[in-house]
Amino acid sequence: MLINCVVYEGGEKLADIPVAGIGEHLQHTGRFVWVALQDATAAELAELQGAFGLHPLAVEDAQHGHQRPKVEEYDDSLFAVMHLLEIDGLDDGATGVGEIDAFVGRNYVVTVRNRSRHGFVEVRERCEREPELLRHGPGFVLYALMDAVVDRYFPVIDALEDELETIELQIFTKGAARESIRSLYGLKRRLTVLKHAVAPLLEGAGKLYGGRVPQICVGAQEYFRDVIDHLGRINASIDAMRDTIGTAISVNLSMVTIEDGEVTKRLAAWAAIFAVSTSLAGIWGMNFEQMPELHWRFGYYAALGLIAGLCGFLYYRFRRAGWI
Incomplete structure (x- = not known):
């Protein structure tokens, strides 16, 4: 489903356009088109592939979904996959895993959101409020998307930390050891889901800062460094929680004994x-x-x-x- 299709020039929004009108705007230097899709069909992706010249391997990954978070470079374009984690509204404290795929070129950004109820309207609004930064083009849009995805990880890890603290308080409660072990293993499983979202993205985002930076991201390296810093903090918190959970499980097993x-x-x-x-x-x-x-x-x-x-x-x- 098409969410919107907007053309920008010089950091300012020009107009909402139909997909059929993308070609005439791509011919203008200094303009780029930002297309947002949700649960895109094969026909929609094929139409955009023809309009922007998207790499077929990247399109195939977007069609299949359930990809590992990554950032791949295809000639003069980038393809990024990020996981979207949701815990609100789900039963038994489960963690829902969605996905956003971003195709980024010199004059276009195509985002495909799958299996997620929460959109990225705030990202577009943020970019349009900061025209001096949006002048950096698609590279800044990729940063804004990645930053929004990473910011959504913080409430998830905060909720997991609160749950861990609650379990720790009842570890020494008589008769609660077995239930605590069950809760700890459930928490460890959800923490692993977060780890699988963060660690590969941290590795992929490193390609956009330092060393040979893709031409699309030139001028936005400092912003990607901020994203990497946030991912590093989350990754360190995950590792600390995993160690704490391992210790708590050992203590619980001792309590059962x-x-x-x-x-x-x-x-x-x-x-x-x-x-x-x-x-x-x-x-x-x-x-x-x-x-x-x-x-x-x-x-x-x-x-x-x-x-x-x-x-x-x-x-x-x-x-x-x-x-x-």
């Missing part, structure tokens, strides 16, 4: 108490004719007293030892 040991001790203590009464009852229950206590007038009461006394003594000792 300790709780199981407590149950084992209680069972062993009661088994010892009942073993004494069972042993004495078994001895006097053999009914041999020559048993001296068998015909004693107070034998029954003495046996019960001895059993109760020994069981009470054992209970007292296990209680003091903390086994019961």
Whole structure:
């Protein structure tokens, strides 16, 4: 679905145009066309491929979707893939993964957004509010898109950090160890999704700052450095959280072992108490004719007293030892 198709010149918006009118504007020096699509069809991509001369391999990646975040250079154009992460409105704290593909050339920008409910209207508004920066052309638009995508990662990692803090608070709550482990593994899985979005993009964005920078991005290197800085901070936070989760899982497993040991001790203590009464009852229950206590007038009461006394003594000792 076509969201909009706009032509810019000298950092200023000229007009909204139909896709069929793109060709006449591409012939003017200093102009560039910005086309935004959502869940584009093969026919729409083929039409834009013909209009802008998009590389067929990049178009194939955009059609298939589910690509790894990357920045690839094709002759005088760039193709960037970025993941869009969403956690609001999803059940069980899941993380939805969308994708935005950006084709960037000397005089065009084509963005294709897939599997995401949140658009990038604010990016276009930001660019149009800063004409002195928009004069840098498609390179600045790519930066603005990448910056907006990275900024959306911060609420995700903040939510994951809050969840981790909540789990840490209940680690030592009695009986909550198994539930904590389940929550930690779910958190680790969502953190891995974020890691898969950030780490490859950090590597790809490095191509746009330092060394041989693509001609399209010349003049915007400092802005890409800011994006790389943000990605580096997020990546460091992810690594720190993963270490914390690993430690928390180890602590939880230890807590489960300790709780199981407590149950084992209680069972062993009661088994010892009942073993004494069972042993004495078994001895006097053999009914041999020559048993001296068998015909004693107070034998029954003495046996019960001895059993109760020994069981009470054992209970007292296990209680003091903390086994019961």
